[in-house]
Amino acid sequence: MLNLAVNLFILLGAPLLLVGVINRTKAIWAGRRGAPLMQPFHDFLRLLRKGAVISDTTTPVFRLAPSVNLAAVILAGLLVPLAGGGAVISFEGDFVLFAYLLAMGKFARVLAAMDTGSSFEGMGASREALFSGLVEPAFFLLMAGCMTIAGQTSLADALPALQRSGGLLQVALVLGVISFFIMLLVEGCRVPVDDPNTHLELTMIHEVMVLDHSGPDLAFLQYAAALKLVIVGALIAALVLPAAVPLGVSAAAVLLVLAVVAVATGLVESVTARLRMTHVSQFVFLMTSNGLIVLAVVLLFKFGGLR
């Protein structure tokens, strides 16, 4: 029960803090003091208290989508292992449901964007659908690698398997971390895939899709986007952290990994520019090739006798 409470607390409490850490990192790198860490919280609460302006071309789909998106992302979060080596809900094959819940959220966001009839939002929707779509096959390849080593098929059991066996699998582990970090950049819409700070509609992906949302709807969308950072960050944590440690230590370690991931995201954002749109798919394909290499390494390790 305590485990459940700690997990839910991290899952629902950390997202906006993580955005604060990323922004603070970028500010420090740029030589500024930056906004307080809790600024995203204040923004979130302010949005919740506001009214809304809704486009006159829209249908109920536009109003429903932010709630569907947030619900789907929260439920996907329940399947991800956090503190204490377990997820809130865990079962064999939960990674399939996890991926498809994220897809359901994306479907809702894309439809809401198309509902405004704006060419910018259509453009963002088309890009988001493709780029975060390309992540999925790669994610399944990575999971296949982990599951083959673990002999188990739930996220919580399969992910920690790569670090346990050592040897050649260290390669797979490193590639796995890199791949999930790419997934974080894509799902979280960060540089070099998308630039959350751009002010030119043509170059935005996620930000342009939510241009017409306001008030609580926008709050839901922004919270869901931040939650996805925590979710994918938690996948990285599960990959690198040992599973069987006391709850308190484990919770602290997960938070630490999340903080490191946030700082890394901020640093990447500070030192690189956004890729050209035509090159983004190639960047995401890096994750697919990583997935194939991980699978090959795992097969060599398990069946080829290579250590």
Add this chain to the structure above:
Amino acid sequence: MDLFVIGITLILTGSLAALVVPADWKSRLSTLLSAAGCLVVMVGAWLAIWSGGTETRVLAAGPLFGDVPLVLDPLSAFFALAIALTCLLGGIYGTGYLRAGSDAASVRPERLGGHFFCLGLLTASMLLVTVVQHALAFLIVWEIMSLASFFLVVTEHWKDEVVDAGLNYLVSMHVGVVCLITGFLFVGGRGAGMDFRHFAAVFQDLKFPAPGIFLLFFAGFGIKAGFVPLQTWLPRAHPAAPSHVSGIMSGIMIKTGIYGILRVVSWLGKPPVELALAVLAIAAASAVLGVVYAIAQHDLKRLLAYHSVENIGIIGLGIGMGMLGLAYSAPMIAFLGFAGAVLHVLNHSIFKALLFYAAGAVYRRLHTRDLERMGGIARRMPVTAGLFIVGSAAICGLPPFNGFVSEFLVYAAAFSGLVGQRVALVLVSALVMAVLALVGVLALICFAKVCGVAFLGIPRQPPPPDMRDPGWSMRGPMLLLGALALLIGVLPQAAVTLVLPAARLLAGATALPARLPVLELLQRISLIAAGLVVLTAGLMALRRLLLGGRPVETFRTWDCGYGAGTPRMQYTASSFAAPVLALTNPVLALETKLEQPTGFFPDSASFETHPGNIFEAWLIQPLVNRLNRFLTRFTWIQSGSTQRYIFYGLVFLAVTLIWMAVV
């Protein structure tokens, strides 16, 4: 079995009644009888699945046929249930669909008799296909099914494109039948006769070339099902047919091909690994290419037709995993693969019929299938649009709808293969998972495009004055299908009980534990799916609470401050699909027509793309051309003069007589 026979009798009565009663009564009486028959069959099929046993009745059908066994086993019962459900709702939708077309381009009431006659005949023949276990009788009902559906496809026979599509379909079906006849002759020649119940023994005889004959049957049934590269009839015939016929054909008639393949699998016993891999490869190609072609399409019904190819591919992946499980003596993998495939048959028949019916409702109002001319339909037809979006989410396999459940079972077959100790199985399972994921992603892009461009946004053309949701005869079946899609998605553990007996039958019942662990997984999925519905409702309530008492204004969409947004500025279907098409160009055979602007003051420019089909362009067309060239040499035979034809008859008679005298 009794209920089954009563049901088919009712359907056939309705079918014949359509020919004889006065014009006003044709559609009502025939649909009523057919619906009653379908309901009776559904009850019978459900009871048969529930009992889990096999009922056999042998008809003594004269000297030509001998004894014709009618067998209702769990597999037949499951398909009969799905067929009866789809035809029941399709028939009701059809009465509304044909009535709604009071414009010049629709069927005249006195011609409806033939249409409903064929519809009843199609229903009855599909149902019979699932139970007749006698090669000759099977081929006859199979042929009746093909012919009835051919006449339904060419309902609007005054359009050239419809006749073309119909003839293409007819020819394709007969190429398939040739494969089936050859297959049956091979098996029958080994002393099995015509009775399917003796076929398993022949297939398991070591000297029998079982894999080759399996592939022959696979080709024959695969043309019906629409596996790549035999799918070329599908994207033509579905758009040409009226929407209720498209729904029935795409939803369930092509699945009779899947039934045939599964029946042959049940004879096969333990297949060689290579055969399972071949099935997996064909299925993977069908799934990926089907959805890629669909993304390139801007004709709504043709796009849906290509999605049938994709879903047949997913079903094929399930069958392939099942066969792989059998080949490696891993009954649990086999069970999960077959269960996923069989459940996807039902699920696809639900959401694909729903999508075709919604598309038909739109077509009846707009008289176009071109996505680029639609837009903003949801504002005028909210129910239709909402149901289309539900169907889209279901076909993309998104929870909480039914598509997810069957895809999860196929995934489950794959990840059960991962934890095993066989390197080939691990590799194949990982690739199957990646293919399923890729297909899911592409399907999502495709349906985001359709829903976004056609149903949401601003109309691209002024909507006609009668643009509103269809009447209850069309709306009712759509609502019911949408509800079923959600129900199966939220209560998968209940839906899966329908496929358990069939999957046990295919996977070899003895090797499986009585209590299956997959049921517990489905309970967790049910929990999350229900959680998604409840949490969404909760968040919507929270949103309402937060916005209550605060100003909620409507304003035009943000357009960089210009305030002059027009429908022409909306993102089009082509633009939405362009990034994906850029990646998939090599398999598309995309035809582009570009007229570039020239001069300092260009007055016109245009750009068009027409997605082709590599199998048609590189495989089928060259083959047909070669055949045509060869056959042209014999055109002198067909001279057109009656005397010459009488002469041919005489020659034939003389040769026959001489031959009989000699032998």
